[in-house]
Amino acid sequence: MQSAPVLMLIVATSFGEVDWILPVLAAYKKKNPQWQIMTLFGHEEIFESLVHNRAIYEEFAAISSLNIVPREIDLFLSRNISPDQVKIILKDFNEDEYAPYKIYLESRCPDALVVSYPHSNYIYSNRTTEALQIAASPDAYSRHDIFLLGSEHDIPYWSSYVDVSKIRTFGYPVFDEGWMGKMLHAPSFVESPEMKMAVNAGKVFFHISRHPHRTYLDEEDYFYLMQSLVEEVFSYDDAVLLIKPHPRQNIDSFAEVLASYDPSRWMFTGLQLTQLCSLADVVVSFFSSGIINALAAGKPVIEFYRFNDKNPDWRRLPNGATTSIYRELGLAVPADSRQELALQIKSALAGTDSVWAFQQKAYTLHCQERENVAEAISDCLLKEWAAKKERVAKGEVSDEDKPARQLGYMRNFVEKGDYQAAEELVESLVGRYPNVALFYNELAVYLYQRGEVERAIRNFANCLGLDPHFGVAAVNLCHALMEKERDGEALEVILSFQRTVVEKQDVLVELQNALKGQLPAEMFDRLQKMLNDNHAS
Numbered sequence: 001m002q003s004a005p006v007l008m009l010i011v012a013t014s015f016g017e018v019d020w021i022l023p024v025l026a027a028y029k030k031k032n033p034q035w036q037i038m039t040l041f042g043h044e045e046i047f048e049s050l051v052h053n054r055a056i057y058e059e060f061a062a063i064s065s066l067n068i069v070p071r072e073i074d075l076f077l078s079r080n081i082s083p084d085q086v087k088i089i090l091k092d093f094n095e096d097e098y099a100p101y102k103i104y105l106e107s108r109c110p111d112a113l114v115v116s117y118p119h120s121n122y123i124y125s126n127r128t129t130e131a132l133q134i135a136a137s138p139d140a141y142s143r144h145d146i147f148l149l150g151s152e153h154d155i156p157y158w159s160s161y162v163d164v165s166k167i168r169t170f171g172y173p174v175f176d177e178g179w180m181g182k183m184l185h186a187p188s189f190v191e192s193p194e195m196k197m198a199v200n201a202g203k204v205f206f207h208i209s210r211h212p213h214r215t216y217l218d219e220e221d222y223f224y225l226m227q228s229l230v231e232e233v234f235s236y237d238d239a240v241l242l243i244k245p246h247p248r249q250n251i252d253s254f255a256e257v258l259a260s261y262d263p264s265r266w267m268f269t270g271l272q273l274t275q276l277c278s279l280a281d282v283v284v285s286f287f288s289s290g291i292i293n294a295l296a297a298g299k300p301v302i303e304f305y306r307f308n309d310k311n312p313d314w315r316r317l318p319n320g321a322t323t324s325i326y327r328e329l330g331l332a333v334p335a336d337s338r339q340e341l342a343l344q345i346k347s348a349l350a351g352t353d354s355v356w357a358f359q360q361k362a363y364t365l366h367c368q369e370r371e372n373v374a375e376a377i378s379d380c381l382l383k384e385w386a387a388k389k390e391r392v393a394k395g396e397v398s399d400e401d402k403p404a405r406q407l408g409y410m411r412n413f414v415e416k417g418d419y420q421a422a423e424e425l426v427e428s429l430v431g432r433y434p435n436v437a438l439f440y441n442e443l444a445v446y447l448y449q450r451g452e453v454e455r456a457i458r459n460f461a462n463c464l465g466l467d468p469h470f471g472v473a474a475v476n477l478c479h480a481l482m483e484k485e486r487d488g489e490a491l492e493v494i495l496s497f498q499r500t501v502v503e504k505q506d507v508l509v510e511l512q513n514a515l516k517g518q519l520p521a522e523m524f525d526r527l528q529k530m531l532n533d534n535h536a537s
Contacts, residue, residue: 003085004036007381008112009064010091012042012099014247015050017092017119018060019272023173023374024117024381029063031378038066038081040073042099049247052270054188070101073108083109088385092119096142097438097472100445106143107407111392113385116162117148121172122289123325123366124313125157133160140438146384148377151366153329171367173374175296180274189275194242197267198279202238203349206280206299208273208290211249214310216287221306223253228338229284229304230257232345234265241266242276244290282348284341291326295363300348300356303332304341330362407442414446419455422446426459430466437467441476448480456480464493487526 007028011017025037039060041047047067051057068076077083086109091102093116106114132155135141141161149158150172158167173179189195198204207229212219233241241258243266245251251268258266269276273290277283277297285291287305294301307314307322314322326332333348333355335341347353370376407429413422426443440463448456460477463470474493481490 003082004034005087006036006038006081006085007088007090008086008105008109009037009039010042010089010099010102010105011039011046012092012094012102013046013119015046015053015056016247017117018050019053019056020119020121020172020174021090021117022056022059023176023179024377025063026059026179027173027374027378028381031375032382035087036065036081037063038068039064040068040070040101040105042070042101044069049270053272055183055186055275056272058186058188059182070104073101073105077108084111086112087389088113088115088381090115090117091142091144093117093142093147094119097441097470100438100442103143103407103442104411107411111389113146113381113388114144115146115148115381115384116142116144118150120289121150121174121292123151123292123329123331124154126315126325126328127153127156130156132156132164135159135161135163138163138166145388146380153325153366168377168380170376170380171370171373172292172296173377174274174293175367176372176374179374180296183272183275184278186275189271192271194267194269194271194276194279197240197242197264201240203236203282204240204242204280205233205345206242206244206276206283206294207233208244208283208285208288208294209249209254210246210286210288216308216311218306218308221308225286225304225306226254227257228341230261232338232341233284234261235342239265242279243268244270244273244276246288282345284345285332287324287326291332292363292366295331295360296367298360300351300359301332302335302341302344302348303327304335306336329366330358331366333359407439410439410443411446414443414450417450419447419452423455423459437463437470437473440466441470441473444473444476444480448476453480453484457484482526 007025009018009021009025029035029037050060066076066080086105089106089109089112091099091114096102106112138161144162144166146168147158147162147166149155149167149169152169155164155167155169183189209226210217210222212222230241233239243251243254245254245268255268273293274297277290277294277299280294280297280299283290283294283299283301284304285294285301287303287307291301291303303324303326305324307324309322311322315325315328317323323334324332327334333344335344348356410422410425410429413419413425422443426439429439430437440459444456444459444463447453447459457477457480460473460480463473464477467473478490478493481487481493
């Protein structure tokens with residue numbers, strides 16, 4: 001009996017990736033019930049956060065028959081299925097370097113169709129004003145056969161990173177009418193505390209939040225926006241406030257501001273964005289892709305935000321001021337002060353201003369009123385897989401030329417203790433793909449895990465020599481040097497990495513996160529002390 005084909009989903013950073021792709025998986029499984037769908041989670045915490053979003057989790061659990069984490073890949077491919085059963089690999093479109101297990105899984109399943117997909121509804125560019133680019137080294141960012149996008153607007157931005165011929169745009173599957181109906185009628189949502197709070201309120205405000213960030217939002221602006229929002233919402237005696245924090249947001253300071261108000265009038269929530277938007281009379285969002293969710297739910301949305309000059313991706317107005325892509329495309333009604341927020345809320349509640357109709361028109365234009373997006377993507381996956389299968393059968397796809405395949409060989413050499421062969425293989429890869437510094441980083445990581453710290457240090461250094469901006473390699477190199485008590489050299493790495501204090505501090509933060517929960521966590525304190533001493537001198 002022939003083994004069932006497998007579609008492998010990789011979830012690297014958050015349950016938002018599942019939210020975006022889940023309608024596609026459901027459509028695929030419905031049309032192709034003989035296929036198995038399995039999921040590789042980057043770490044257990046992502047799965048745990050998914051479980052808390054009951055409506056999404058219940059749909060996910062119905063179609064994903066097995067869930068694993070990276071350390072289980074080899075066991076999975078030897079005990080559960082054979083590598084040649086994996087026909088399609090779906091992964092989020094973040095850079096491969098941040099999740100090396102993506103590359104490893106691809107190397108073990110070389111004939112699989114590899115598909116990159118969005119992890120949110122974020123809009124990256126404006127196709128009406130920006131030209132297409134030609135990516136100098138498309139394989140350096142991500143290796144894939146096709147690259148899914150939600151909107152044609154995003155193509156100019158992504159053309160700088162990936163091969164345009166591989167891009168496919170279909171729309172946003174999460175906004176398919178049938179799928180939205182399923183989410184909005186899910187028992188876990190209908191019976192939720194959020195629903196009960198909204199039903200009993202006179203006015204429901206939903207806030208999509210964001211935490212202070214060195215690039216996106218200055219701390220002073222964050223506190224101003226947060227306090228202004230809370231004060232304005234609760235100036236309405238019959239209002240309640242639902243708050244969706246950013247996945248990495250610390251809500252303590254927000255909770256302190258809310259503590260002086262009746263706790264029955266506000267709630268932090270982790271429900272799906274579209275579900276929460278459906279409960280609102282008005283959505284007030286910081287800079288966020290959730291603006292698209294609000295419009296999909298037919299709600300007026302105000303972008304309440306203050307833009308700094310630190311993010312190179314901000315949009316520029318003719319006068320030089322910064323703004324967002326959502327305002328530029330007419331998708332968000334702007335408010336930069338409490339006074340402006342008050343006026344926009346009043347207008348939104350009245351619903352008489354033409355600005356709200358214009359906002360919905362802009363959304364319709366952006367999403368192009370597509371129907372059955374999930375089914376269209378599902379059909380595309382099957383068609384593209386069949387086409388690749390035929391190319392492989394004809395010998396038109398050479399495994400030996402695949403960087404991912406070669407990385408698999410490199411890992412095997414390391415595991416066998418043939419470190420010289422592994423290093424020679426990586427040298428040959430760098431010769432063929434001169435801009436792909438991550439080969440050195442991948443080799444060094446495997447060597448480090450095998451206890452070959454000195455060899456690892458040499459290859460981390462090679463990585464930085466090829467790409468001085470490779471932050472992950474800088475963190476790894478510092479870690480390895482300090483393990484060998486070569487603190488002075490680790491300090492030099494930090495001091496020479498990039499050129500600004502902020503960027504050096506970024507490496508320190510990454511190093512601290514890398515060491516969290518591990519025995520050598522005191523390394524960070526040593527390095528911080530050295531930096532302080534260096535600064536003082």
